[in-house]
Amino acid sequence: MDKSEFFGRLVLMPRDWTNLETSFKKLPTMQIAETRVRCLRCHTWHDKQVVALPRNEFYCSACIQLGRVSTLENFVTLEEPNQFEILDTYLTWQGELTPSQKRCSEEVLRAFNLSQDHLLWAVTGAGKTEMLFPGINDALQTGKRVCLASPRVDVCLELFPRLQAAFQDVDIALLHGHQTDPYHYAQLTIATTHQLLRFYHAFDVLIIDEVDAFPYAQNAQLLYATKQAKKQTGMCLYLTATPGDILLKKVRQKQLGVSYLPQRFHGFPLPEIKTKLVFNWWKKVKNKRLPKALKTFLTNCQQAKRQFLVFVPHINQLAVVLKAINKEFPDLKLTTVFSADEHRLEKVQLMRDGRIAGLITTTILERGVTFPKIDVCVLGADDGTFSSSALVQIAGRVGRNPKRPTGTVLFICNGISRSIKQAQRQIKFVNHKAKEDAYAVSNLS
Amino acid sequence: MQCLICHSMIRLSWTLSYLMMPQRSKTETICMACQKTFHEIDEASACPKCGRQQESQNVCKDCQKWQANGSYYYINHALYQYDEAMKAYMHAYKFQGDYQLRHVFDTKFSQFIKKFAVFDLIVALPIDKTTWTTRGFNQVLGLMGDLSNNEVLYMKRDRDEKRQSQKKRNERLQTGNHFYVDVECRQQIENKKILLIDDVYTTGRTLRHAAETLYRQGSDRVESVTLCR
Numbered sequence A: 001m002d003k004s005e006f007f008g009r010l011v012l013m014p015r016d017w018t019n020l021e022t023s024f025k026k027l028p029t030m031q032i033a034e035t036r037v038r039c040l041r042c043h044t045w046h047d048k049q050v051v052a053l054p055r056n057e058f059y060c061s062a063c064i065q066l067g068r069v070s071t072l073e074n075f076v077t078l079e080e081p082n083q084f085e086i087l088d089t090y091l092t093w094q095g096e097l098t099p100s101q102k103r104c105s106e107e108v109l110r111a112f113n114l115s116q117d118h119l120l121w122a123v124t125g126a127g128k129t130e131m132l133f134p135g136i137n138d139a140l141q142t143g144k145r146v147c148l149a150s151p152r153v154d155v156c157l158e159l160f161p162r163l164q165a166a167f168q169d170v171d172i173a174l175l176h177g178h179q180t181d182p183y184h185y186a187q188l189t190i191a192t193t194h195q196l197l198r199f200y201h202a203f204d205v206l207i208i209d210e211v212d213a214f215p216y217a218q219n220a221q222l223l224y225a226t227k228q229a230k231k232q233t234g235m236c237l238y239l240t241a242t243p244g245d246i247l248l249k250k251v252r253q254k255q256l257g258v259s260y261l262p263q264r265f266h267g268f269p270l271p272e273i274k275t276k277l278v279f280n281w282w283k284k285v286k287n288k289r290l291p292k293a294l295k296t297f298l299t300n301c302q303q304a305k306r307q308f309l310v311f312v313p314h315i316n317q318l319a320v321v322l323k324a325i326n327k328e329f330p331d332l333k334l335t336t337v338f339s340a341d342e343h344r345l346e347k348v349q350l351m352r353d354g355r356i357a358g359l360i361t362t363t364i365l366e367r368g369v370t371f372p373k374i375d376v377c378v379l380g381a382d383d384g385t386f387s388s389s390a391l392v393q394i395a396g397r398v399g400r401n402p403k404r405p406t407g408t409v410l411f412i413c414n415g416i417s418r419s420i421k422q423a424q425r426q427i428k429f430v431n432h433k434a435k436e437d438a439y440a441v442s443n444l445s
Numbered sequence B: 001m002q003c004l005i006c007h008s009m010i011r012l013s014w015t016l017s018y019l020m021m022p023q024r025s026k027t028e029t030i031c032m033a034c035q036k037t038f039h040e041i042d043e044a045s046a047c048p049k050c051g052r053q054q055e056s057q058n059v060c061k062d063c064q065k066w067q068a069n070g071s072y073y074y075i076n077h078a079l080y081q082y083d084e085a086m087k088a089y090m091h092a093y094k095f096q097g098d099y100q101l102r103h104v105f106d107t108k109f110s111q112f113i114k115k116f117a118v119f120d121l122i123v124a125l126p127i128d129k130t131t132w133t134t135r136g137f138n139q140v141l142g143l144m145g146d147l148s149n150n151e152v153l154y155m156k157r158d159r160d161e162k163r164q165s166q167k168k169r170n171e172r173l174q175t176g177n178h179f180y181v182d183v184e185c186r187q188q189i190e191n192k193k194i195l196l197i198d199d200v201y202t203t204g205r206t207l208r209h210a211a212e213t214l215y216r217q218g219s220d221r222v223e224s225v226t227l228c229r
């Protein structure tokens, strides 16, 4: 094993492993308490009984996909030495930033320089990645180790070629779970947030994309992974279109700097959410009757020949909703789709080609999947499966095209949930920000 | 209770069967959907020698070959088919080392083993020292649930391999056989009917080596039970 593979990493080695070089640091893998044990890689507590191995050993089942942590091993690490080759050029990208992108980009660069945690709050479709280039360039030039992490593999896969094109001479490591290439030490790393658990005080600059793609509970674990992976002197940049409670609280408490990019590239505001209370909408739909609001929504779409998306909370509701709509609108061509749907790609393509009028779906589909001129209706928007950030993302599907920068976002629900309120508030806030002097960085209170 | 495989919640429905057999429902460790991915072997159409699922009860091709070179009696009984779902399970349990997954089958497997009550001794195939320090458990013992094992078979260490060349010729003929019976255990197995236990019967080679070793030390009869074939 090459020495560089230990730089800023937690490498599992058998307990009796020794190396004469003293710079290798051995760390325990698990914390043993009275009745519980805690994995020191993913920080999960387990009941001793559940994760016991014979002969009084223990293991962690929570992060086992990254290779099993057990008391049979130690973590071995070498302190991050920032041992990088100095290149003539780093950033080879030659594009231009809009004035507001440029402002955010400068603020990000300053946060990197000062090594201060920062939040870049940019609406969907604002061109986040490009805004990072000057900052990453500066960090690489000054010999810093940089990581760009996202909870989603597809985002990492999409980012890798874009970054490689922008930094042509820089060696970039891409790390995710479905991969067979071995790990290698590189100055710039793109990784799923899960992979961050394998790092230990490695990064000077750690950028987390789509921080709020996951619900609250998993977020706590993500924040832990982040803390472990960056150097104690390092910083973290959070990128999001929909910041959750934790981050907003930190901003309010001034623990976190923030840059806003409230404008979409076409400059129009985000469409605001309209809600319609329909008591027992699900019962109605099951009896093949459509709520009046949905009927109006569909009639409007049909008459204006606009495509639409109807979101439902659960997969098993898809077919029922489809049946009810078919009965009421026999001429409307539409189908259902969900994330694990075998024919997902084909159905999305049908929609893109305009061969169907709409999709009933449980998922916001892939990032980057955009339909130019659509309206959106969410059935059961108050259901617990919709987080506020999911609702904002759903609303953000509408009005992306400069030719039709507006559209309808209709939530049909039994009641107004906290998530709905938060989503409405965030969209209002962002639009308000956009109207205000976009250059001012103000507090959120 | 969460399904050990897909982590979805197992819903204990208050159906009639639950009311009649509450103990049984309590011990479910995987959900219905996951249970359906595994397939039990139907003895009525399995090879009588190795337990492989097939169309008929004829001795399968592999076993015919073994019969041609072998001189002693040995048969295997298996509970499940070694199909894709089972391979994925074995990967997670044995190679990723998720020891909890023993509970997916331990109840059923130990019940299956108990059917072979005519045997004097139950002997699980051992693992070597290196596996103990890396995997940390014997996957066979894990699957045996509350059944106790008789530790009579041992595994030679890999390092001993080199010394093979210094051994007597008849011992060398046993190349690849890593099993031995501890001297102190010889009496225990002499003239006894022994039931070997293993997780998977693939080529049958390993199990046959173990059986040979036991016969050489005077066992009367050796058969085996595996979780899958």
Ligand SMILES: [Zn+2]
Binding pocket: A039, A040, A041, A042, A043, A044, A060, A061, A062, A063, A064, A069
């Ligand atoms: Zn863990």
Ligand SMILES: [Zn+2]
Binding pocket: B003, B004, B005, B006, B007, B008, B030, B031, B032, B033, B034, B035
């Ligand atoms: Zn399951």
Ligand SMILES: [Zn+2]
Binding pocket: B047, B048, B049, B050, B051, B052, B059, B060, B061, B062, B063
């Ligand atoms: Zn056979």
